[in-house]
Amino acid sequence: MTDPDPVDRLRPGMRVVVRQRIEHGVTDALGDLVAMDANTVSIRTRRGLVVIDRTAVTAAKEVPPKPSRRGAAHLAISMHDLERIMVDGWPPVEREELGGWLLRAGAGFTGRANSVLPLGDPGIPVSDAIDRCESWYDERGLRHLFSVFGPVGFSVDDDPLGRELLGHDYEPINNALVLTAAVATLPSEAPQGPGVRVQLESSPSQTWWDTWAAWDERVAPADEANAAAAAARTVMTSSPDQLFASLERGGAVIGVARVAFAHAWAGVFVVHVAPEHRRTGVALQLMGALADAARARGIPSMYLQVTRANSPARSLYERLGFSVHHEYVYLGG
CATH class of the missing domain: 2.30.30 (SH3 type barrels.)
Incomplete structure (x- = not known):
């Protein structure tokens, strides 16, 4: 051999x-x-x-992209490099480049997989590029959606593309924060009882999928006739490497999550805890297991995204050691 x-x-x-x-x-x-x-x-x-x-x-x-400034690796990376990395943590079903813009589509499942991500110059006048993008999404029956990112506290109308989109009658939707942390500093999994440990799988079991789908109205019912459900499965299994976490108590799955590994970063997605088990340490245990998995792979940094309005989740992640790197907002037309 x-x-x-x-x-x-x-x-x-x-x-x-x-x-x-x-x-x-x-x-x-x-x-x-x-x-x-x-x-x-x-x-x-x-x-x-x-x-x-x-x-x-x-x-x-x-290895991760070259830092854009001095400091801890999870903070020193540029916004553009981190946004580029995050694409492969949640890869769209279909993608196409327009100069430095990335057009993403996935049957409408999540904004991240169904929006334009401007990472540079589109290579043509911006107004023409917007028209080109709108035609691309029209062909797929999808809403016109752009993801515009900037430093914490940035204003859309201070961004050149943001101003152009506002002039095309686009409206801001769903402001979100990108949080990062050094994997070495994150807590390890702390089981809540004997034998109660997070299970990690390289592909989602039917139990994992059914549990998550039941909690997410975008994909329920998760059957072959549901295009969003099919896109969700493709998105969540198409990173270079990923793990699906589940925590079971009393014969029932009470929490699930996913971690993707791409470009020497780990990204956390779809952390869901059964409503009756929230604030009982389930999310902490799931996050600990994902951090352990990243450490086992030698991954130095981790990111996640959370809506600005989700204060409980933000507080949890900040207690674990995450801090805000930048933010983004969707503009829909």
Whole structure:
């Protein structure tokens, strides 16, 4: 049985660190993976392009984007880089690029999977780009929706795209915060009783799916005739790696959650606790299990999103060690 190739899981476009054997030891190359073939990997480092023979590679992994400023990694990352990372934590069913804008669609299941994410210049006049996006969503029978992000407290009408959209009669919907934390500082799982531990699965069991769907009106009933339910399953199982968490008491599942791993970050989604079990430590235990899973994978940072109006959830996450990185608002037309 041959050892796995350390670079098999890497893809061009990733920021990586690759360790290779040299005459008197080993050396690391850190940078953007720009090309790879059967024999070599090419990495653009700050010193220039490095081409490495794959037979000399001893270890390789994806690393987070280069920090935009000094400080803790989960805070130093730029808003644009974090928004880009979060796309693969909640990947849309369909995506298309318009210059630096990303158009996402998924049968209307969540704004994150069904909105335009402006990450740069669209390459054409903004008004024309908006028209192009509207036509794209019209073809799919979806609402016109843009996700506009900025620093905490930013105003939509201070954002150039935001002003343009407001001029097209778009209206703000659902302001949300992006919170981040250092995984090393997050509490571990603390079971609430003997044998009561969170179960983690690489794909959602039917019990996990039925439990979550029963609590989420967007996908109930979760059957094949429900396009949103089908899109939800695709979205939640299409990250590079993900785990589905569930906590059971007395023979019933009382809490579920999902964590996705992409670009050396962990993202937490769909934390749901049965109403009668809220404020009993269920969410804390679920979050502890997800943090443990991230630590086991060597993931240094974690993010999640929460609506600004959800004060109980915000308080919970802040007690765990999360802090606000930036915020975003949907503009719907």
